[in-house]
Amino acid sequence: MKSLLAALALTTALTLPSIASARPVTLTTTLKDYGGNGAYVALYVTDATGAYAGSLWMAGGKSKYYQHLSDWYRATNGNRAEIDGITGASVGAGRTLKITLDLADALFDAGYELHIDAAVEDMRDSPNEVAVPLTSAGAGKATRGRRYIDSFSYNF
Amino acid sequence: MIRVLHRWPGLLAAALLVVIALSGAALSLFPAAETLTVPEVEAGLPVADLAQRIQNTYPGVEQIRRAPSGRITAYWFDNGTPGSAVIDPATGIRAASADPNATERWLTNLHRSLFLGDTGRIVSAIGAGALLVLTLSGMFLVARRTGGWRRWFTPLQGPLAGRLHVEVARIAIAGLLLSSVTGLWMTAATFELLPEGGSAPAFPADVSGSTGVALKAIPALQQTAVTSFRELSFPYAGDATDVFTLKTDAGTGYIDQGTGQLLVWSGLSAYERVSETVYMLHTGRGASLLGLVLGVMALGVPVMGGTGLLVWANGRLGRPRLRGNVAAGKAETILLVGSEGGSTWGFAATLQSALKAAGQQVHVAPMSSFAPGRYANARRIAVLAATYGDGDAPASAAGFLDKLRALDKAPGAPLAVLGFGDRSFPAFCAFAKQVEEAARAKGWPFLMPMDTVDRQSPQDFARWGRSFGAAAGVDLELNHQPQMPAATSLTLLSRRDYGAEVQAPAAILRFAIPQASLWARLTGRGFQTFKPGDLMGIVPEGSTLPRFYSLASGTEDGFAEIAVRKHPGGLCSGQLMNLQPGGSVRSFIRRNPDFHPGRGKAPLLLIGAGTGIGPLAGFIRSNASRRPVHLFFGARHPDSDFLYAEELAEWSRDGRVGRVEMAFSRGQPPIYVQDALLKDAAEVSRLIAEGARIMVCGGRGMARGVSESLTAILAPSGQTPAMLKAEDRYVEDVY
Incomplete structure (x- = not known):
């Protein structure tokens, strides 16, 4: 269980569209029992054109492994400033990562997509495990990941 | 000092090191097993062909990796289901499961972090650091014990535990040094204490935007042999801006998925190459044979841990319990003990209890905790010191001389020094003598002249006790029962x-x-x-x-x-x-x-009389290498007390002994062994010139006579028996 207060989320680019109106959003990521060491998981957002907009969370503290989160790495070139203050421990197999952030209202129903990359030591890299549009209607709906993520959902 | 550096890390980290070493040894088996079972690759196969074969079998292939062992793994996504397998490169078809081995993963996590995450990694690294300190200090101790770096592999003496400890150490040290240093490097890299070695190149800004190039039409994949290949990631399906990512042992590059052109290439930096080599040396991945050797050497750690503990405990348990030890600041008499094996502690305990019975306040401490500033009420200080080796400080006296020399002013309480040793060794009480000299140089007043106790003699000790008691003004009768080895x-x-x-x-x-x-x-x-x-x-x-x-x-x-x-x-x-x-x-x-003949090819000149023939006969009996041996032996009469006569005849026939010269004091004419030497002066001096080692065994009178004869024989060459003794070429066992 991770929770994060508004102050931290405000440091990311994602709150910029309108600082005035933001709401707490809980992101819940449950991993499969894939039989490996703890997974590195990156949550980030792209805009309507598909361009990287900003990072929400990085689970995994050792930057030398970030290149295995290949889409996130490609978008940010591994820039650690992108995840400054929003980094936590890697997530064990079968465990749930729960983060609460204050996200700007403008991010919803505006073509933004939330992406998750995952990677596990000595196992396959899995960029784009999850890609879900951020919409008010999509809240509370579970999405399955490709390889490591059993389910992901966001709730207001 | 070096022994302290060896003892404490060893004792504190023993259990941790055993866990790390055993898990490391077990882990060394995996790369070897993988190398043995990996499917073979045909010579010169390009990555393009390999990738095409795999794609034919698994159209949804996303990534292909080659491990240092040569094992090729493919990861794909077909019909919404992820899949992976070890691939036979000849066919592109699954050869085995690609799931990580659960046992190996368990062992790896135990080995590097004790299942405790980053905290465990730090503990593990402390273990590696302790191992490094132990190997370095151990190297000096081995060299000291064997008598120099060049005699690293000479045979050892002493109780089995200590011998086994050094026997294993001098073989395993190389591997442990390598494993500990590379382990520390890897931990430092994990915690980002080392510079990050050039990460992947920046993603290309411009791509052709087209897709669908045939794998075989990509030049970079055609030119790269599978043997230097590491990883190929395919572009994400439906994303025209994505690229192929190729990693080889030379670097990393991006390939356009429409044109097949290499868009960006970045070579491995020198630092990355060093890092990879360190990783290979530690894990054995890519060097499985070396890994196995390191694994076997790691098995020495539990052996050294156990024997090291025994060596330490034997010295420690040999120390008697002291009852009623008074604080340093209150005691009138301070007893400082320098003991190696523990027997000197026994004498100290006897002295302490006798002084206590006489109403004295006594503080007993190892010499290493010498602290004159705390001896506020001390009226006298007694140092009871054994000697280690050729005059070194014994274990419990480490650092004493340095502390004494560093004092501004000698303590006011007068000093008594009592040395313990064995008169048959050349460095008899050498350390106690050093203490006396250092005290004299400092101007420390003496309570009484230095004295010695030979071979734990209770008589010597009782005599010293009477003088010490007289000087201290108490009646002191020391009745010490020396601790003898269990018979x-x-x-x-x-x-x-x-x-x-x-x-x-x-x-x-x-x-x-x-x-x-x-x-x-x-x-x-x-x-x-x-x-x-x-x-x-x-x-x-x-x-x-x-x-x-x-x-x-x-x-x-x-x-x-x-x-x-x-x-x-x-x-x-x-x-x-x-x-x-x-x-x-x-x-x-x-x-x-x-009094051992030692190794070497130099002739042995054995001289003895009476029962002194015993060890000399033993040397001849064990002379399997047929080293030249000359025996001069004195007895009374050939028909009566010629010990070993039959054996000597046989050893002479089979070449274990060369010349045997007899001297019979009741023969006709009567002759003594020293006379026999003089008679053969030319031969004896020739042997000595050849570097012969002289070993004399027998009564004191005979030994004196032999020494006089040798003095005469050596005179023309300008040598003396004393010079030969100094070179360790003239040894005596007399009684």
Whole structure:
């Protein structure tokens, strides 16, 4: 269980569209029992054109492994400033990562997509495990990941 | 100092190191097993062909990796299901499961982090650091014990535990040094304490935007052989801006998925190459044979941990419990103890209890905790010091001399120094003498002149105690029962009697070697192994003091043999002369390393008389290498007390002994061994010029006569017996 207060989320680019109106959003990521060491998981957002907009969370503290989160790495070139203050421990197999952030209202129903990359030591890299549009209607709906993520959902 | 550096990291980290070493040894098997089972790759196969074969089987292939062992793994996504397999490169078809081995993963996590995440990684790294300190300090200790770096592999003496510790260490040290340094490097890299070695190149800004190039049409994949290949990631389906990512042992590059052109390439930096080499050396991945060797060497860690603990405990447990030790600041008498094996502590305990009984306040401490500033009420300070090796400080006196020399002013309480040692060793009480000299140089007043105790003599100690008591103004009667090695019962196998006709009864006694358990041998409690020239201590009935006899055989001979002469009124020799086969005596081994022939090819000049032939016969018996040996032997009469006559005839025939020169004092004419030497002066001086080692065994009178003869023989060459002694080429075992 991770929770994060508004102050931290405000440091990311994602709150910029309108600082005035933001709401707490809980992101819940449950991993499969894939039989490996703890997974590195990156949550980030792209805009309507598909361009990287900003990072929400990085689970995994050792930057030398970030290149295995290949889409996130490609978008940010591994820039650690992108995840400054929003980094936590890697997530064990079968465990749930729960983060609460204050996200700007403008991010919803505006073509933004939330992406998750995952990677596990000595196992396959899995960029784009999850890609879900951020919409008010999509809240509370579970999405399955490709390889490591059993389910992901966001709730207001 | 080095021993302290070795002891404490060893004791504190022993359990941790055993866990790390055993898991490391087990892990070393995996790369080797993988290398043995990996499917073969045809020579010169390009990555393009390999990737095409895999794509034919698994159209949804996303990534192909090649491990340092050569194992190729493919990851794909077909019909919404992820899949992976180890691939046979010849066919592109699944050869085995790609799931990570759960046992290997478990062992890896134990090895690097004890299942405790980053905290565990730090603990593991501390273990690696301790191992590094232990290997470095251990190297110096091995060199010190063997007598120099060039004698690294010379055979060892002493109780089994200590011997085993060094035997294993001098082989395993190389591997442990490598594993500990590379392990520390890897931890430092994980915690980002080392510079990050050039990460992947920046993603290309411009791509063609088209897709669908055939794998075989990509030049970079055609030109890269599978043997130098590491990883190929395919572009994400439906994303025209994505690219192929290729990693080889030369670097990383991006390939356009429409044109097949290499868009960006970045070579490995020198630092990355070093990092990869370190990783390979530590894990054995890519060097599985080396990994196995390191794994075997790591198995030495539990052995060294156990034996090291025993060595330490043996020294520690040898120390008696002190009751009623007074604080340093309150005591009138300070006793400082420098002990190696623990026997000096026994003397200190006796002294302490006698002083206490006389109403004194006594503080007993190891010399290493010397702190004159705290001795506020001290009226006198006594130092009881043994010696380690050739004059080094014993274990509990580490740092004493440095502390003493660093003092601004000597303590006011006067000093008494008592040295403990064995007069048959050249460095007799050498450390105690150094203490005395350093104290004198500092201007420390002396309570009484320095004295010595030879071979734990209770008489020497009692005599010193009376002087010390007189100086301290108390009546002191020290009755110390020295701790003797535990004696074992030895059974007499056979005896041969000589000399009755010439009124000098003597006998060769052959005892069976008792079976000692491994534990007894490890802890030095059982009957130890021995060589000719070592001493057999025999405790006669009705006495606690042992008598020592030179051994005429080694453990390898399968029996313990001594030559004994009956001394008029002698308690021990009397009992031995009456001993019949099947009877037994209480006995133990004491090593006598200075009276061994040693290795080398230089001739041996053995000189002895009477029962002194014992060890000399032992040297000849064990002369399997047919080193040139010349024996000068004196007895009374050839028909009566010529010990070992039959064996010498046989050893002469098979070349174990060259020349045997006899001198019979009751022959016609009577001749002594020193005369025989003079008669053969030319030959003796030729042997000495060739570098011969002279070994003399027998009575004091004979030894003096031999020394005089040698003085005369050596005079023309400008040498003296003393010079040969200094070179360790002239040794005596006299009684």
